[in-house]
Amino acid sequence: MINNKQTPSWRSHRLDRLGSSIFAEIAGWKQEALEHGKTLIDLSIGSPDQAPALEIREALSRMVLREDQYAYPSSQGTPAFRQAATAWLKHRFGVTADPDHEMLALMGSQDGLAHLAQAVCNPGDIVMVPDPGYPIYAGSLELAGVEPWLLPLREEHEFLPDFTEIPDDIWKRTKFMLVNFPGNPIAVQADITFFKNLIELAKKHGVLIVHDLAYSEMGFDDYRPISILQVPGALETAVEFHSFSKSFHMAGCRVGFLAGNREAVSALRDLKSNIDYGVFEPIQHAAIAALQRAMSCENKRGVAQMYERRRDVFVEALRTAGWSVPSPKATMFIWARLPEASGQSSPCWNSKTFARELLIQTGVAVVPGDAFGSQGEGFVRMALVKDEETLAEAAARIGEFLA
Known part of the structure; x- marks a missing residue:
């Protein structure tokens, strides 16, 4: 035959x-x-190309030798990790978040970026992403079957998006807008006025703002990156990703967190609980050591x-x-x-x-x-x-x- x-x-x-x-x-x-x-x-x-600080590595090594560290971890992150991340947000940005409802541990911020659209979007939704932008921004939408709407970042606008170019019908269909300041590949700076205007637009149009702040600890000269969650009322309509990869040289450890709007945080937590079992607890312990070191270190620039x-x-x-x-x-x-x-x-x-x-x-x-x-x-x-x-x-x- x-x-x-x-x-x-x-x-x-x-x-x-x-x-x-x-x-x-x-x-x-x-x-x-x-x-x-x-x-x-x-x-x-x-x-x-550098290793984490010695005390971070020592914290990790101590925990991996413990026999009680090899059960399934919590998909939300340990209470100790969530409390440490919340304390660091307060210390670094003056942001007050609820560690139980507005904080989620992740296997690196890319883990969260890759899955967020699947957690919060429905067929027919649009997500605004920057162009140029980090590849997973658009890639995550492809995986979720969600339509992207590209926000051009042009040199003549100092690589900041021009929100006046966004048609009303796009605003109506948009579930969330993803921004990245300072960004990859472009180290764009956004000040508090920019973020306030963005939060006002988000509330007007019912859009979630997703801020990728992977480079929060890599500001030069007199510049220190700021959090969108510093804007009063931002927790109502914004979430923010944080990463340990660049800030603490922990790229191989795969740990980060999402903070902000509790409904969006809960949605991603529920999706992740069906996909994996969270971050290996010794890595969370090392991340706590990194945050504690950052909060106590005299060298605030890291x-x-x-x-x-x-x-x-x-x-x-x-x-x-x-x-x-x-x-x-x-x-x-x-x-x-x-x-x-x-x-x-x-x-x-x-x-x-x-x-x-x-x-x-x-x-x-x-x-x-x-x-x-x-x-x-x-x-x-x-x-x-x-x-x-x-x-x-x-x-x-x-x-x-x-x-």
Whole structure:
């Protein structure tokens, strides 16, 4: 008997729409560079190159040796973790939250970002996400079957969204708006006036505001990022994600939390209780140690000082090499418009071709801006995840590439 059925595919079509394909491409470019004898300097992934403070690691190591730490954890997070996170919000931002109803432990903020739309949205809803934006923002909507509406972040508006461009019918269908200040890939700053206006719009239109504050402890110079929950009444219509990955160099520990509107927090908690069993309790204990250290440490700037030094060295070295890039006021990323190549009469670069040629010819890996959305075309993102000497070397290689 002849079987005319086509060979089945065991891969969902939606996987090709999650926005991660560029990182697979970059992996291929890295291999090409290695085959050409290049030594890699990887500035493409925002993965901290430092370990957590010793006392955080000691707290983790003590707990993993205890025999009573290997039962299923609570999907909400331990009371001790939720209380510590609540105390830190109060200490850092002056925000008062209920640890039992307005706080949820997560396996990193990306865990929550990936699942929130499934927890709060229904068919036909719209979610507003920034363009450019972190890939999971739009990817999570694809997984949830929710329609995105892209908020363009343009240079002429200082990369802040222009809310006057949003039609009334979009406001009516929108379940939540996702914002990220300071952001990835763009270190955009939002002041308290901006957040107050945003909360007013949210209440007017019945929209939940979701603020991703993963880089709260990475402000430079005189800038310290603020929480949207500092706005009076924000708990009525906003939630905020926090991460330990960047602030405390705990990226591999996978821990973070969501704070804010209790109905949205409860919805995500209920969804998560059907998916997993929460964060390994020794990791929560280490996270408590990190928060307690941050609240008691005389150095209130934490990891920001190291990244500020790296920023200064890299930005100055790039400018010396012939590429004038902006000096961000926060985060671990440089967001830069493509440079002009003095050695080529008419370079035909777009973000992807620039990133590919730079990597293959110099071994320096960066991310093309269009990986974060169509508005990112013409830019690249570079991560400050190497020491100052290595960043200076990367800048020198880029200078040779541009010459």
